[in-house]
Amino acid sequence: MAEALIFDHVRTPRGKGRDDGALREIAAVQLTAQTLGNLAERNKLDTGLLDDVVLGCVQTTGEQGGNIARAAVLEAGYSQSVGGQQVHRFCASGLDAINIAAAQIGSDGADAVVAGGVESMSRIFLGADSGAWTSDPSVAYNTYFAPQGIGADLIATLDNYSREDIDAYALLSQKRAAHAWQSGYFSNSIAPVRDVLGEIILDTDEHMRPDVTAEQLAGLPAAFEALGNKGGFDGVALQKYPEVEAIRHVHTAGSSSGIVDGAAAMLIGNKSFAASAGLKARARIRSFASIGSEPTIMLTAPAAVAEKALRRAGMAVSDIDLFEINEAFASVVMRFTNALQLDMEKVNVNGGAIAMGHPLGATGAMIAGTVLDELERRDLHTALVTLCAGNGLGTATIIERI
Numbered sequence: 001m002a003e004a005l006i007f008d009h010v011r012t013p014r015g016k017g018r019d020d021g022a023l024r025e026i027a028a029v030q031l032t033a034q035t036l037g038n039l040a041e042r043n044k045l046d047t048g049l050l051d052d053v054v055l056g057c058v059q060t061t062g063e064q065g066g067n068i069a070r071a072a073v074l075e076a077g078y079s080q081s082v083g084g085q086q087v088h089r090f091c092a093s094g095l096d097a098i099n100i101a102a103a104q105i106g107s108d109g110a111d112a113v114v115a116g117g118v119e120s121m122s123r124i125f126l127g128a129d130s131g132a133w134t135s136d137p138s139v140a141y142n143t144y145f146a147p148q149g150i151g152a153d154l155i156a157t158l159d160n161y162s163r164e165d166i167d168a169y170a171l172l173s174q175k176r177a178a179h180a181w182q183s184g185y186f187s188n189s190i191a192p193v194r195d196v197l198g199e200i201i202l203d204t205d206e207h208m209r210p211d212v213t214a215e216q217l218a219g220l221p222a223a224f225e226a227l228g229n230k231g232g233f234d235g236v237a238l239q240k241y242p243e244v245e246a247i248r249h250v251h252t253a254g255s256s257s258g259i260v261d262g263a264a265a266m267l268i269g270n271k272s273f274a275a276s277a278g279l280k281a282r283a284r285i286r287s288f289a290s291i292g293s294e295p296t297i298m299l300t301a302p303a304a305v306a307e308k309a310l311r312r313a314g315m316a317v318s319d320i321d322l323f324e325i326n327e328a329f330a331s332v333v334m335r336f337t338n339a340l341q342l343d344m345e346k347v348n349v350n351g352g353a354i355a356m357g358h359p360l361g362a363t364g365a366m367i368a369g370t371v372l373d374e375l376e377r378r379d380l381h382t383a384l385v386t387l388c389a390g391n392g393l394g395t396a397t398i399i400e401r402i
Helices: 028-042 068-075 093-106 137-142 148-159 163-182 214-218 225-229 233-240 271-277 301-313 330-339 363-378
Strands: 005-011 052-056 085-087 112-120 200-202 260-269 283-292 322-325 382-389 393-401
Touching: 005 028, 005 271, 005 283, 005 363, 028 068, 028 112, 028 260, 052 068, 052 093, 068 085, 085 093, 093 112, 093 260, 093 283, 093 363, 093 382, 093 393, 112 363, 148 225, 148 233, 148 330, 163 214, 163 330, 225 233, 260 271, 260 363, 283 301, 301 330, 301 382, 301 393, 322 330, 322 363, 363 382, 363 393
Parallel strands: 052 085, 052 112, 322 382
Antiparallel strands: 005 260, 112 260, 283 393, 382 393
């Protein structure tokens, strides 16, 4: 099979997913088009060499529906011969887009694909595309549906993580992200977002709180306690987990992923494309995998899917230099790290979604690019990227520097 090679990647900064966020007036298709345009321009890319653009997007409704990938291809001025497809695997969509691109190339179904994702959470509210899983009473009943925050607190309860443990991880994410930005670690991969006049409106992740203190985090209220108690979802989850006496609600807005806007794109191709485009590959995709896991707790797939990707690559945990796991909630990262017995100095070394935010469909592609840059900066070789996703899904990818 042909190797799927990574040539470059870019992402937008993340804007607050609120009415006062810097990217509120920029539609998702424009976020994507600007990112695609930046990727092509910096690589002097003849877009006619591309076969497809695969784009993760979670809230696939309204202006984010209707195959936003193809709309963005045309809006970016790419050759009309370039295809487009929209991918939805909840929070893993952006990474799954990369894996689909790798599969197309590995099977000789394509020579070059741009893969990535987008989400405008300030313009399309979370849950706008709610389907049978949450909205059909019979499906919700049969799957013991509870919102992700309940699952995060349930993990903390099962694993005995205290509020102090959760807050400590959240603080670490903020400090690492602040250090990475101050040190310029992201500067080569950021595509600033511009308004209709061409003026830059955002060039830095807007959600960060670099000056936050442990005391401030400790003062935040539990984010999911009312949902669990008054909303009745604790009772649902406890039916699934009768061994738990009560769920301890320890996550807050400060230890959960931020609601933000953003887009990302990665250029992937084979050796033939490299020769035609005059580009040098930076990395290869060694393996990838997706799984389903228990859907009530919803957030426990990363360790198992990482192990599956490692088996596919013929590798062990010890063969991986850096790990990047989406910080959906602090307890997700803590369980993953403990399950694989990882050194925290190898995990999310530049912070994550707790500090910088989680633009649902784009995050997987963003963190894959982030860890590639970090491998190069540290002169390391291998990285594993993984995300939990709605309904108990999980996706992982292993990349290797060339």
